[in-house]
Amino acid sequence: MSVRSGSQPEIKSLAVLPLKSLDAGDNSLGLGIADAVILRISQTGALTVRPTSAVRRYLTEDTDALTAAKQLNTDAVLEGSVQRANDRLRVSVNLLRVGDGTSVWSDHYDMKMTDIFTIQDTVAQQVASRLRLKLDSSQQARLKKQYTSNPTAYEFYVKGVYTFDQRVSARQTIVPAAIEFFKKAVEADPNFALAHAQLAYADAVMAVFVEPTEPKWVEQAKEEIHLAQILDPELAETHLARFQLLFSEHEGYQVEEAVREALMAQQLNPSVGHGELGFIYSHIGLEDLASTELERALDIDPTSRFIKTEILINDQLGDRYDDWLRDQQKLFPNEPLSGWYLLRTGRLEEAQKQIEEGLVNGPNVTDGALNVRPKKALLFALKGDFRSAEDLIPSILSEHPTKDPLYHHAAYFIACVYALEGKTAEAVKWLREAADTGLQPRALERDIYLNRIRQAPEFIKFMDEIKTHWNRYQQEFGGGVAH
Structure with a gap:
């Protein structure tokens, strides 16, 4: 749903900036009013609203509303100010069209602090009205919903x-x-x-x-x-x-x-939920669905480093290193290439340098916060130094005292070490461990690190089981059977 006013361009997106506090100190009230308006309008699904996480920085940045809106790539922006005086609350708001900078609507309120919910309700409804959002009864109910009166x-x-x-x-x-x-x-x-x-x-x-x-x-x-x-x-x-x-x-x-x-x-x-779905779909072999969800998540919040990193991880789990390089240059142009990319493309000396730096400084953002030691073990294995690779396994596992959300990646790298060494039973054991803790990517079908064990009966049996999972996931969530 989008909005068109006469010959004006469509309004498809909105940024609600934190209201600037005219009092020294606490900024949370202005952010809270903005958050309430964001929640109410975004829940209608009638247009794209930047989340609170994308606008929070403007609490402390001295940036005018139109500049902020252009940075956030939105068609409209709501700005305002808030001042508390004892039990009174003074709020001013201004809704601007970004294309020509004109004010679509403005107003001010002087009420008791206990009437803050009335202000939120009025502002949300006025924004929806001025942007001419066409809401059905359920959307109207979400717009007017009040969560507390305290x-x-x-x-x-x-x-x-x-x-x-x-x-x-x-x-x-x-x-x-x-x-x-x-x-x-x-x-x-x-x-x-x-x-x-x-x-x-x-x-x-x-x-x-x-x-x-x-x-x-x-x-x-x-x-x-x-x-x-x-x-x-x-x-x-x-x-x-x-x-x-x-x-x-x-x-x-x-x-x-x-x-x-x-x-x-x-x-x-x-x-909501697009980042979460993109994350999990990429881990269970639903690459296309992951891409769709992550694209929508980035459309909602183009500032999110989390979503940008997840896009790279989706490329990585799909073993699409050409796509990874394209996305890395677009999303993180000033960040170095990841150890994974350098290993995958055979640039082992560069990978070694990157890995050694990571052991000192921690993983860079393009590695998706994955720990560095598993990559060092893989580097040793790729160089044929299997003893050194295996010697690192206890320290890799010590970084995961529980099977935390990154554990399955460690299990995968351990599996790759054993696969490169030709130890099929150990490799399949760790591939199962990775799969059982949430990592079942489509790239297993074409992963070059697994080629040495690909014809082994144990691996074929494992892959048959994984393909059964993929088909079940595709049937329920993707509308068909995976191929």
Whole structure:
């Protein structure tokens, strides 16, 4: 759905910038109002709305609205300011058409702090009206949906969202801080379903990525999921929290159930779930579906490093190194080539240099945050030094005390070492381990590292089993049988 006004170009996309605080200090209120408007409009599916993660940086950047909108590649932008004076709230907003810079609508509000939800509701509805979005009854209901009427709970929730959004930079400290804010939100309003859902998601991230050996996080995530589902069964965030747990060791890497949860999230909010689906599809042999989902995810948020990295990983898991190079030059033009690409194209000396640097500085972004030691083992194997390659296996496994989301890549590299050495039984054992923990890429059919064992009965049997999985996934999620 897009918008056309007379002879004006269609408005297909919108950026809602954080409202600038006219008070010193706390920026969370302006971001919170923007986040609420983003959520309401994006859930309608009527046009593409940049997510909060894409606009958060404009809280601190001194960038005018039209410049920000051009950086975000949108057709319209909502800017504004907010000021709190005791129990009063002054809010000004301005909706601009980016093409000619004209104001489509502007307004200001002077209300009690307790009326903040009225402001969110009014702004969201006015934006939809001024952009002439054609909404059916269910879309109208999503636009008007109110998640809490408690200002204190909402303020803690907004601070939680603001904090949790920064988790990529420092999960160990950021996620626990976000959890505390979400807990305070649900303490202030125990019926605040969205806060319960976000708390569940944060608990799930703790369980999977931060403290995977601590069982309390899984228990807490499941409890919050249950509460959120009872309070409001129409929340996409609840399904994303379930997805996080299902595609992890804690729930035994239940691939199909995880996909179903992401699809349900997407039905409830068309703007979410694309990155999650692209990620999992690329790991289970549904390369074309992965590409479609990741393209849509990048269309929604062209600033996302996570999505850009996932696009490279999809190329890698598909063994498409020409596509990988094209995408790397487009998405990360200033980053070095990855160790995987250099190994795959036979540039072993360059790969060795890249790997040695990675052991000191950590993996670069084009390696998708994959650990470096498995690549060093593969390099030794490619050079025929199998003893040195095998000697690295214990240290590779020591980096994964649990079967975390990167473990299956380590298992795959170990399998490749054994395959290059011609040790079929060991190679197939580790390929099964990778498959059982969520890595079943289509590239197994053409992976040059596996050529030495390709005719072995054990490998043929393994591949027959994997192809059965591919066909089942394709039948349910791709509308046909894989070839």
